[in-house]
Amino acid sequence: MIEVDVDAELARALLVQQHPDLAHLPLHGRTFGWDNLTWRLGEDLALRFPVRETSSTLVEREQRWLPVLAARLPVPVPRPVRDGRPGHGYPWAWSVVPWLPGTPVAATPVADRTGWATELADALAALHRPAPPDAPTNPYRGVPLAQRHEVMASRLTEAVPHVAALRDALEAGLAAPAWDRDPVWVHGDPHPGNLVAAGGHLTGLIDFGDLCSGDPASDLATAWMTFDAAGRAAFVARTQEAHRWDAATWVRARAWAVSYVPVLLAHPEEYPLMAAVGRHTAAQVAAA
Missing domain, CATH: 3.30.200.20 (Phosphorylase Kinase; domain 1)
Incomplete structure (x- = not known):
């Protein structure tokens, strides 16, 4: 690579x-x-x-x-x-x-993340504001699921854990109403490898290389990628206080979480922490 x-x-x-x-x-x-x-x-x-x-x-x-x-x-x-x-x-x-001090969240116990779930919700809520016309676009993030569905579905092979549940979640996201508001800023990749925590707090949000404008659902997928059920509940509740996204946005977000699973699992020996995030995400989507 x-x-x-x-x-x-x-x-x-x-x-x-x-x-x-x-x-x-x-x-x-x-x-x-x-x-x-x-x-x-x-x-x-x-x-x-x-x-x-x-x-x-x-x-x-x-x-x-x-x-x-x-x-x-x-x-x-x-x-x-x-x-x-x-x-x-x-x-x-x-x-x-x-240099942002702390530990990459992918290397921390999932249960420990609940304590700062609302801090990540606040950070993304502050980012998810209307983007200007000259904001960058990204063909892989923030776009309608229909544009990525064929590729996403093709990656969900039988080797992917919980594949039946993941396929159902992806199809539900495709069937949900698409984003119909003005585009907002989207981080593009707020998975646990791009979060830093220390002392029970979120201390960094890093890697804005996929920054773009569009549908925030691809960012909100972090609810399944980063947290367990308790952390996800706190994250979603705090996010809803700020934006009151409709139910369709969260259905799309869960589908976006599915799309990341096979990518995260692709190189388990080279990126073992990311592979662990992929397995966790699959299990959380299947359990939701």
Whole structure:
């Protein structure tokens, strides 16, 4: 999946070239996600690099829009503090971002997440406000389920756990009334790998590379991806206090949760935490 790696030598060279005042800080703790790798820089910063051409524009989207959105969100986000450009053979834009302390939620016990379920609800409710006409669009998030149904259904093979229940939930989402309001801002990927928690609180909402405008149901799928029944009830209740989404929105959200399951399960050895999220999501959809 990685097309261009960024080792410590290359990261340091880019800093020296473009942000020399930061080049003395130690580089440590390199981690990989689906589309990016991150080097921690000193104690308070991090470097975020796309590793594939297909994801290379996602950092540019964060650089453009997170400065606009960060102030309205009640949870810390990695708003870029410096922009990076291609150099030393590295071909894409990259960012210097704040380091958000805490533990990735995918690595925490599910039951422990209920305590901050309302905090995530508040964060997404603050984000899910009308988006401007020039907001980015995304063919994979925030769109009508009908546009993605064929691909989603084709991935629900017999190897997927609880596949019968997942197929039923997907078909219910397709049959539900579509989003008919003005498009709102959509994070695009608020699964447990993109949430950070510490001390019983949500301390970060990260990875806005899929940020777009459209139907918030693809974000609300996190109710099944992140929480158990108790956490989901708290999340949904708090969300409804803010927006009073109709029942169809939650039916679509459950269908979106289904769509993520086979993707999360695709690389269990390379991404074991994401595979665990996929199994959890399948079980929660089947139990709901």
